[in-house]
Amino acid sequence: MILLNKLQNPKVKPAAFILLAGLLLVCVPHFSHLPIWLSLVMLSLLVWRSCYELQLCPIPGKAILFILTVMLITGIVFSYHTIIGRNAGSAMLLGLLCLKLFEIKSYRDVFVIINLALFSIVINFLFNQSIIVAVTMIFAVLFLFTALISYQHNYKKLSEIQPVPIPVIKSNEKNHFSLAFKMLVQAIPFAIILFILFPRVDGPLWGLPEDAFSAQTGLSDNMSPGRISKLSNNTSVAFRVKFDSVTPPPPDKLYWRGPVMWNFDGYNWTAPSNERLAMHNFQFTALGDKTRYTITLQPHNKYWLFALDIPATLPPNSIFSADMQVLSRSRVQKLKQYTLDSYTKYQLPAINRLPMDQYLKLPANKPSNQQLSKSRDLISQLKDHSNPQNTVNNVLNYFATQNFYYSRQPPLLYDNPVDEFLFETKRGYCEHYASSFTVLMRLAEIPARVVTGYQGGEINPIDQFMTLRQSDAHAWSEVFIKDKGWIRIDPTAAIPPGNIENTEDALRINSTQKKPDKLFKKSWLTEQIKQVRFAWDAVNNRWNQWVLGYNNKQQKALFTALGIKEISWQGLSQLLFSFLAVLTAILAYIVFSNKTKESTDTQRYYAKFLRKMAKHGLDKEATEGAINFAERAAIRFPQYKSSIDKITTLYQQLRYDKFSDEKLLLFQKFVNSFKPG
Amino acid sequence: MNKNNHYDQLNHIIDVANTIILGKDHKIRLALTCILAKGHLLIEDLPGVGKTTLAHTFAQLLGLEFSRIQFTSDMLPADVLGISVFEQAANKFTFHPGPIFCNVLLADEINRATPKTQSALLEAMEEKQVTLDGKTRNLPEPFFVIATQNPSEQIGTFPLPESQLDRFLMSISLGYPDATAERQLLAANDRREALNEITACLQDNQLHQMQDQVQHIKTSDALLDYVQALLSYSRESGLFAYGLSPRAGLALLHVSKAWALLSDRDYVIPEDVQAVLPSVVRHRLQPIDPAVSKPAALLLKDVVIP
Numbered sequence: 001m002i003l004l005n006k007l008q009n010p011k012v013k014p015a016a017f018i019l020l021a022g023l024l025l026v027c028v029p030h031f032s033h034l035p036i037w038l039s040l041v042m043l044s045l046l047v048w049r050s051c052y053e054l055q056l057c058p059i060p061g062k063a064i065l066f067i068l069t070v071m072l073i074t075g076i077v078f079s080y081h082t083i084i085g086r087n088a089g090s091a092m093l094l095g096l097l098c099l100k101l102f103e104i105k106s107y108r109d110v111f112v113i114i115n116l117a118l119f120s121i122v123i124n125f126l127f128n129q130s131i132i133v134a135v136t137m138i139f140a141v142l143f144l145f146t147a148l149i150s151y152q153h154n155y156k157k158l159s160e161i162q163p164v165p166i167p168v169i170k171s172n173e174k175n176h177f178s179l180a181f182k183m184l185v186q187a188i189p190f191a192i193i194l195f196i197l198f199p200r201v202d203g204p205l206w207g208l209p210e211d212a213f214s215a216q217t218g219l220s221d222n223m224s225p226g227r228i229s230k231l232s233n234n235t236s237v238a239f240r241v242k243f244d245s246v247t248p249p250p251p252d253k254l255y256w257r258g259p260v261m262w263n264f265d266g267y268n269w270t271a272p273s274n275e276r277l278a279m280h281n282f283q284f285t286a287l288g289d290k291t292r293y294t295i296t297l298q299p300h301n302k303y304w305l306f307a308l309d310i311p312a313t314l315p316p317n318s319i320f321s322a323d324m325q326v327l328s329r330s331r332v333q334k335l336k337q338y339t340l341d342s343y344t345k346y347q348l349p350a351i352n353r354l355p356m357d358q359y360l361k362l363p364a365n366k367p368s369n370q371q372l373s374k375s376r377d378l379i380s381q382l383k384d385h386s387n388p389q390n391t392v393n394n395v396l397n398y399f400a401t402q403n404f405y406y407s408r409q410p411p412l413l414y415d416n417p418v419d420e421f422l423f424e425t426k427r428g429y430c431e432h433y434a435s436s437f438t439v440l441m442r443l444a445e446i447p448a449r450v451v452t453g454y455q456g457g458e459i460n461p462i463d464q465f466m467t468l469r470q471s472d473a474h475a476w477s478e479v480f481i482k483d484k485g486w487i488r489i490d491p492t493a494a495i496p497p498g499n500i501e502n503t504e505d506a507l508r509i510n511s512t513q514k515k516p517d518k519l520f521k522k523s524w525l526t527e528q529i530k531q532v533r534f535a536w537d538a539v540n541n542r543w544n545q546w547v548l549g550y551n552n553k554q555q556k557a558l559f560t561a562l563g564i565k566e567i568s569w570q571g572l573s574q575l576l577f578s579f580l581a582v583l584t585a586i587l588a589y590i591v592f593s594n595k596t597k598e599s600t601d602t603q604r605y606y607a608k609f610l611r612k613m614a615k616h617g618l619d620k621e622a623t624e625g626a627i628n629f630a631e632r633a634a635i636r637f638p639q640y641k642s643s644i645d646k647i648t649t650l651y652q653q654l655r656y657d658k659f660s661d662e663k664l665l666l667f668q669k670f671v672n673s674f675k676p677g
Numbered sequence: 678m679n680k681n682n683h684y685d686q687l688n689h690i691i692d693v694a695n696t697i698i699l700g701k702d703h704k705i706r707l708a709l710t711c712i713l714a715k716g717h718l719l720i721e722d723l724p725g726v727g728k729t730t731l732a733h734t735f736a737q738l739l740g741l742e743f744s745r746i747q748f749t750s751d752m753l754p755a756d757v758l759g760i761s762v763f764e765q766a767a768n769k770f771t772f773h774p775g776p777i778f779c780n781v782l783l784a785d786e787i788n789r790a791t792p793k794t795q796s797a798l799l800e801a802m803e804e805k806q807v808t809l810d811g812k813t814r815n816l817p818e819p820f821f822v823i824a825t826q827n828p829s830e831q832i833g834t835f836p837l838p839e840s841q842l843d844r845f846l847m848s849i850s851l852g853y854p855d856a857t858a859e860r861q862l863l864a865a866n867d868r869r870e871a872l873n874e875i876t877a878c879l880q881d882n883q884l885h886q887m888q889d890q891v892q893h894i895k896t897s898d899a900l901l902d903y904v905q906a907l908l909s910y911s912r913e914s915g916l917f918a919y920g921l922s923p924r925a926g927l928a929l930l931h932v933s934k935a936w937a938l939l940s941d942r943d944y945v946i947p948e949d950v951q952a953v954l955p956s957v958v959r960h961r962l963q964p965i966d967p968a969v970s971k972p973a974a975l976l977l978k979d980v981v982i983p
Binding site: 622623624625626627628652653655656657658 | 895896897899900943944945946947948951977978979980981982
């Protein structure tokens with residue numbers, strides 16, 4: 001109740017709340033990366049200012065403000081150990097922006113705040129370029145513009161000394177809002193032209209500080225099975241694939257190769273970087289047709305480019321490593337798109353000249369613990385000396401029959417992870433299986449390595465893009481068998497379906513075994529949720545393909561499609577400025593021609609009045625003057641004579657006398673409130 | 678304040694004129710509009726409907742000097758403009774001004790005069806000055822001609838050519854009074870006597886001020902659009918022998934402004950244009966279809982107010 005009364009207080013300025021709402025919209029997306037204390041401080045500062053606007057509490061004086069500022073800066077220095085760089089810099093700016101709210105003494109301060117807030121909108125895109133942030137920022141601009149217009153309007157009213165009190169109706173925030181909206185809409189053509197024609201360069205236009213890329217999620221270049229007790233269920237997109245062919249390769253071929261790990265110290269698998277040898281003339285025999293696909297890779301700040309085995313071509317600026325991985329020459333720090341050809345059926349050369357020692361290396365035995373002793377016993381039973389392939393099958397069979405479970409939350413493993421897993425816990429996810437399988441192979445003197453990457457992928461029925469999520473991350477093994485070369489073994493797939501704890505996982509894992517999905521019935525609700533997710537994913541994908549993925553290559557492609565073969569950035573700039581000039585000229589013509597806002601707005605509302613009259617059976621002749629019509633209308637509806645006369649008089653004044661905003665507002669009000677019948 | 682004052686005075690003039698010329702309020706307003714717009718008025722009507730009374734009334738009300746010429750076919754320009762006569766006593770020519778040297782001139786039955794005399798009058802009307810024997814003499818200010826014309830089917834007339842008709846700002850026809858007015862007219866005393874009793878309502882330069890004020894009436898873009906639409910329709914519709922001239926357009930606008938002043942408004946609305954349009958285009962437009970007697974009706978019916 002108190003709040004309501006306060007809101008109705010004429011001293012309470014709605015413009016202030018519009019400004020605060022705009023600021024809130026600017027700040028909210030930042031909360032995901034700001035320290036929690038800073039998010040809370042910013043929120044409370046915004047709330048404090050709102051309470052002041054509602055005249056519920058005072059604002060801090062200069063001394064308190066100074067102390068707050070010092071505390072804020074100290075806090076940021078403690079959190080980030082610096083005040084420069086993307087993260088600390090933006091935290092600083094946003095915090096100070098919220099503090100600036102308590103320094104409003106004149107209109108100038110308000111305008112400073114609004115300008116800073118507009119700048120902070122740009123900062124948001126340094127962190128997140130998703131469609132949600134973009135839409136939120138559009139609303140933020142809308143609110144900030146409305147606040148700007150409202151403040152400007154009040155400012156004008158105060159500075160103008162009006163000799164005669166004219167019947168001004170109170171300036172209306174709704175109108176300011178629609179004006180701000182109109183301004184945004186008018187800016188759209190400019191934005192489109194700038195977007196399409198602004199010369200794109202290969203690298204980023206300006207350098208971002210290093211910390212801008214620190215917190216990307218994704219695969220890592222080391223793996224420690226048993227150290228993490230819970231597999232995260234991160235459904236964020238890793239990359240999207242569009243196959244040229246109508247049907248994608250079968251699920252058992254959908255292994256997207258990422259980092260290959262071969263160095264094992266008993267706990268950790270790592271992929272030492274010195275192994276990255278470019279292999280220019282990699283030889284293999286293709287057994288089937290090649291598959292062409294385009295990958296849109298989310299930035300992960302690593303060098304890996306994912307590919308199906310075995311790529312026949314390489315994207316530009318990339319290399320092919322000795323362990324068959326495609327690597328970019330520079331870190332993938334923004335959305336990257338590349339097209340590849342892969343042969344999913346292949347025969348590797350029987351003899352590989354690589355030294356095999358590294359793929360047989362086992363962790364050195366320490367006297368303190370008897371690492372791998374049980375595994376050694378096991379493999380001596382399972383090993384087939386004459387045929388390594390039999391050894392592989394025996395081990396897989398061991399996984400299938402000895403009560404192994406697939407679990408997202410396996411027990412932790414300590415001193416002897418491989419043995420503990422194989423003989424005690426028997427619960428784990430892909431990393432556990434890949435790791436222990438590889439170790440068993442090495443114990444059997446079969447060269448083996450762990451391959452990480454993504455497996456499977458979900459085809460979005462809406463746009464036929466295949467999506468690979470972080471939760472699709474997978475680890476499997478590769479063994480080297482003489483005469484066959486490296487072959488892929490996925491030990492996780494050996495687990496019987498009944499031993500998988502989670503239905504979704506069972507579906508995913510068994511998809512590689514081509515078992516029918518019908519085993520697992522899905523509820524109607526999950527099906528619906530899935531459909532919504534598909535749709536949302538398709539939208540996100542379009543956003544990625546068309547907006548974020550619009551680079552110089554696509555710009556070139558666009559111009560080629562338009563018949564312009566070669567266009568330099570100078571040409572683009574010329575084109576850009578000529579388009580902008582033409583657009584400005586068109587807008588100027590619209591603004592300055594006689595069909596101005598004034599006459600059109602007046603006419604629009606008068607037409608609304610006429611429609612209302614027409615509903616009651618009284619039509620105005622096109623050749624009839626407004627006053628003549630009003631006289632006719634007053635005879636027909638004497639009870640509305642006064643409103644009809646008011647509307648008509650205002651219409652005549654607006655259209656044929658001097659136009660004024662105040663009169664237009666009054667006119668709009670009368671027309672809107674006119675309700676005959 | 679000034680404006681309201683003028684409005685009251687103008688209303689008073691109209692009220693008084695209404696007591697003399699009965700049942701012709703709209704025509705009186707049009708005639709007054711014509712005076713405010715500094716134009717000349719052509720009345721096309723039969724004799725005896727009150728043309729002279731109208732002219733006389735306005736001269737009296739506005740405090741102006743009135744004279745009248747009855748045109749005949751043997752009239753010479755000198756009969757209108759004046760003549761220089763040699764005076765032996767002074768041994769020089771002395772100019773004897775003709776009846777045109779007045780404020781309100783009633784040129785009765787102008788189509789009875791020969792074209793030569795007609796054009797002498799019309800030239801003087803346009804230039805507001807008379808040039809005789811190489812000397813130019815200005816006509817008094819204000820100068821206002823009310824010309825009457827008998828319907829041209831009568832024998833022995835010289836119809837005014839279109840170019841000459843264009844000199845008249847407006848053309849009206851008074852027509853017969855309606856039954857009530859006629860009854861009042863018949864029952865009351867002689868109008869002429871009443872005419873002598875009325876006194877001037879305006880001071881020396883007040884009419885001049887009002888005429889100045891007409892210039893300052895606003896015309897918005899929307900209104901100019903409407904006027905242009907009317908003009909182009911008269912030219913392009915094919916309903917008229919020839920369209921309205923630019924001068925006619927200016928005249929229409931000017932008269933509309935004066936009409937707006939009469940309505941106590943400082944801006945013109947389409948209704949003003951519609952009200953004065955018949956009298957402005959009556960003598961300027963000739964419908965191709967001889968059955969159409971009122972050209973303005975066609976325009977009003979077809980041209981949409983933008």
